[in-house]
Amino acid sequence: MKLLEEKILKEGKVLDGDILKVDGFLNHRLDVALLAALGSDIAQKFKDAGATMILTVESSGIALAFAAAECMGLPVLVAKKHRSLNISDGVYASPVFSYTHKTENNVVVSKEYLGAGEKVLIVDDFLASGNAALGLLSLLSQAGAEAVGFAAAVEKEYQGGRALIEKKGVSVYSLARIKEMSAGTIVFD
């Protein structure tokens, strides 16, 4: 998506450790008009997927998921991150390792809000290794719900997450696909 690619080229910064700093518009300071446009694009892409809800994970995915959900007339379920393994009976949980923060969290949703038969579009800010996505897909399996798609704002293609999700039979859509990046250079696919 041209709009996002241009924003990344203009304001994004590549930091040490393969980190793309986009916190000026995507996940710390939110460019609300941009996010609304990204959400609208995701909604358009998945308008015929039959989704009954959107699933995202706190906290960076929330704004984009909300923007897409507004266009699609769907509720959003926000998976929580818990450090503790001490998980109650009332939830589905799945461990997710974060390469950025070098920590393992559980992603957790209440069983009350994720029923069998739900058709779920997953929305997140980034797709990289696919670890977070696999954790969310595991929550859906546990609930007997179905993933009808996965959408991310920014994909780091070279980290291979897309293939892991597609292997589960889930279609993947990202709005800016980064083929390679280094200090001063970002190449889109």
Next chain:
Amino acid sequence: MKLLEEKILKEGKVLDGDILKVDGFLNHRLDVALLAALGSDIAQKFKDAGATMILTVESSGIALAFAAAECMGLPVLVAKKHRSLNISDGVYASPVFSYTHKTENNVVVSKEYLGAGEKVLIVDDFLASGNAALGLLSLLSQAGAEAVGFAAAVEKEYQGGRALIEKKGVSVYSLARIKEMSAGTIVFD
């Protein structure tokens, strides 16, 4: 606000420990249409306050702040919660004690995105003891920015947070003001 009060009466539950469970529509599963209406109401209330940005705190405040910001044409700054006291030079930070979780976090924003002279509307899901609000107000003071208002979806009046914020000269608006609550009974002001 009638719409929110009715939703709370219909779906909210009062749990032990003075907890109002509204996670079916406000902060775990998001009722997007409801949140858009709440955001619009906040935008209407503060339309003449001259705000240049909205500040909220992750993760429960994000959706409401986003909804209000869409109506007002403003960016949102999302304060992050950090457990660590090991805070970098590039941020403003303030400690906040959470009564719900019995933990102390720092709320943190990048100096890069909160400039002197910004006129900031703070938006959060709950107003109770006012601790989180005071932490956010401290970030604004550190930056030389000005708070032009504080808006919350749900206020537990009897916890006294409103007076602490108003004492700082900041006007407070909440969409559902709970005067008292106990299992099975919620009384609005």
